[in-house]
Amino acid sequence: MQAALPKYKIRGRDFFSSYVDLLEEFDKLSFTSDIWSELHSAVSLLSLTAHGISKDFRKKTIILKCEVMDERHTGTIISTKFQTILKEWGIDRQKVHCMVRDRGSNMVKAMQLSGFEDISCAIHQIQLCIRAGVESQEWLLQLIAKLKKIATHFNHSLVAQAELTKIQKERLNQSPLSVIQDCPTRWNSTFYMMERFSKLKDSLVLYLSANPIAMITPEDWINIQKFVQLMQPFEEITRNLSSSQISISSVIPLIQVLKTTLQQEETKPNTSEQFINFITKLRDELNSTVRFGNLVEEENYTIATYLGRSYKYLQKSPRHTIPIYVK
Template identity: 50%
Template sequence: MKPKSSVVWNYFNEVSGNTAKCKLCQKIYSRKGGTTTSLKSHLKFVHATELEEFAKLETEKKDTVQPSTSTPVQEVTKQITLKDTLTKNQKWCSSDPKSIEIEKLISEMISLQDLPFTFVEDCDEQIKNLITKCQKNATQFNHPQIAQSELHKIQKEQLNQDVLGVVQEYNTRCNSTFYMLERMIKIQDSLCFYASKHNIPQISPEEWLQLKKLFTILHSFEEITRNMSDINTSISSVIPLIHTLKHSLQIEDNKPDTNEIFKTVIKCTIDQMNSRFEDHHSYKLFAIATYLDPRYKGKIFSEVIKEEVESELMSLFNGGNKSANEVQNIDVPA
């Protein structure tokens, strides 16, 4: 078995390919996609003291020079060529095959790892357990045709409701956990009726309230994901969409029914968004596109940012030597 290279494994034991157990609090955490991102987030938000030690160890590891195992012939083949030297500082255009492949990999990472739910599960163990409980309940209706038929009968004959099935969660489908929760909330009455007659974990009234609050918080993520993934969405909408998402979360945070658990979830979610998408927000081409789009007209920018964007536009119009692929970064408010 290949040895673990990340320092984070000093604090965790691998349970399976997708789970790991914290040595500090003895709790088991999910590793969707087999990465260590959620483990590092757990250290950051639960074990802040150990996080400093982890950061120090990680820095020391990067500074350590590893002995070379290459042969002289291999070293010669690794030597950079003159052509590589001349093209090293050139950026790929958006149509470059390598650029397209990298964008595809990033998109798959976001969709397959179900990042909004990874954010939430990393923030609060109680919420994670509640989602797990919903997953187990949904599984009850996965294969048995009898269970589905009885649920439909309850909806139609006893509650006079539309016949709706339980939506299953699939790791390979983006936002599938969100759609599972959405359907469970919609058929709450029939699920409670069915659970009272069968030996399955019942969701308490308090837990239903938590699920509805969680659904409200994550609804913004689902909507932004659809808008961002639309084939007709231009780069001018990227900054406004992310700005809208954070604004929606902050509004939810200020509502009277948002308890401390969900305040922590919202704060954790915004922090992780800032960490993951910081560079995405600051790229100048996005700022220029947003400024020129008549739908936005730079309304979300401060006066300082507006002046910087206008200055860059003037230099482009005046035939400056900067091309669209050579513009530098600009600090855009998240």
């Protein structure tokens, strides 16, 4: 490490042994796990992170391992990896309270084989809802494809980037912004792309009038703005649920916020028929039994929400109520 990164200071033995002691202190542990590909080294990695509450009621998170997955990503192999990592850290399976995983069939199978109680990752579920909603609307897919074509034009041309910057600085007296390209595996990158197009509207209109790559019609601009407005709560909730300090106590209230927001957007006078269809699909996905339809019947979520410190004042306040359900 001194040769590769001289300024990095490796933690001492006491640092790591303190985590071993902490793991022994916990009566119960919950875990999060995921599999992803590291493009630069061309390997797949399986992570396992432990979460617990210390004696002084502080949330603790410990990344146990990132295991290289050389084999096929089958449920059987993943299950074996999980149990091996737990054994390496001396964690008795009786301490495993719950595993949070995505809805991949291999992950679901791994939990079944391991005999662990498990729940689906709320962020992954939200992403699947949005993906299904977007893919159900041909007009929206065409709009996204058009914007991606324009974004690719700028990302592949330094001349185009320089011209757009010049328009912003000299003709519009604006601080220069660049076009953002979306990523197919992350729905919020589509949101960020459209949000940036909305901010760059004036400069892009001027640029496209002289460089006809693809025509963005007035109706397209209206749809871009409406999409950003509709997806803003989804983006905020995705970020909130991605915080290291969040817990599943927030899932029921935040999903309820999404449902209420969709209902409000549907009744607005400026909501077109095609957006009503889009909203209907999003709402159907959120209410689906394979997504969040049975959320209030799952004890892990309902009990966590009832005990969640963040919502205590709402339960006591006569002006604010959260739907709390406990079996």
